[in-house]
Amino acid sequence: MAATVPVGGLTVLGRLTEASNATFLTRDEDDQLWVYKPVAGEAPLWDFPHGTLSRREVAAHDLSEALGFHVVPRTVWHDGPAGEGSLQVWIDGEVTDTVDLLRPEQVDETWLPVVEGIDQHDKPILLAHRNDPRLRAMCLFDLVINNSDRKAGHIIADGERLFGVDHGVSMHVENKFRTVLWGFAGEPISGDEEAVLRSVSALGARPEGLNEEEWEAMGERAESLLRAGVFPGPSRQWPAIPWPAW
Numbered sequence: 001m002a003a004t005v006p007v008g009g010l011t012v013l014g015r016l017t018e019a020s021n022a023t024f025l026t027r028d029e030d031d032q033l034w035v036y037k038p039v040a041g042e043a044p045l046w047d048f049p050h051g052t053l054s055r056r057e058v059a060a061h062d063l064s065e066a067l068g069f070h071v072v073p074r075t076v077w078h079d080g081p082a083g084e085g086s087l088q089v090w091i092d093g094e095v096t097d098t099v100d101l102l103r104p105e106q107v108d109e110t111w112l113p114v115v116e117g118i119d120q121h122d123k124p125i126l127l128a129h130r131n132d133p134r135l136r137a138m139c140l141f142d143l144v145i146n147n148s149d150r151k152a153g154h155i156i157a158d159g160e161r162l163f164g165v166d167h168g169v170s171m172h173v174e175n176k177f178r179t180v181l182w183g184f185a186g187e188p189i190s191g192d193e194e195a196v197l198r199s200v201s202a203l204g205a206r207p208e209g210l211n212e213e214e215w216e217a218m219g220e221r222a223e224s225l226l227r228a229g230v231f232p233g234p235s236r237q238w239p240a241i242p243w244p245a246w
Helices: 053-066 133-145 191-202 212-228
Strands: 011-015 024-027 033-038 075-080 083-089 099-102 111-118 124-130 155-158 161-164
Touching: 033 053, 033 075, 053 075, 053 083, 053 133, 133 161, 133 191, 133 212, 191 212
Parallel strands: none
Antiparallel strands: 011 024, 024 033, 033 083, 075 083, 099 124, 111 124, 155 161
């Protein structure tokens, strides 16, 4: 079972260089590995308030737990070696193979196409993902929190479980939803999924790190999904897929 809080001090093992913000792999005194994202290492963004990305990481975990998704690894607020920031349990898994680039002839009923294109050899290729209930739940969670960065590389397989990581650019008041999981677009929202969406408005305390406007926007998104009754398709007002997709 993953630790709920770090034990003792943190030792920085190295920097995760693929991250756009300062992100460090650390170990606590109980040998638990944590991903540490200090506020001081956040690169300013034009569309998100500066110094809020780490708070959104923690809020995403808290919302995932409160709504019963359980797709975000344990994430807490912590004063670490570089100051305050988010601390997330390291998942020692692999990037999921449930999202892939395929030839058209490889796509059967178990795959949901997302976008088609041409590779470097001028051959047709498809970005697709499995018709997997774990991905569907993650997609619904992302819609609720308005996740702007659901890359395939942010979906980690740990045995039979799928975890999503990197939720710093989420919960904006404007629609910024980007994902590689568009294969569910147009599918009816089930009764169980409706119950989850209704529970958003029943949540009591606003997660620390979100302002009142962001909190209200999340409830409005859930209500909008309930009214539509289906998973939405891409909007022409915002790029549909993060870049890079992995």
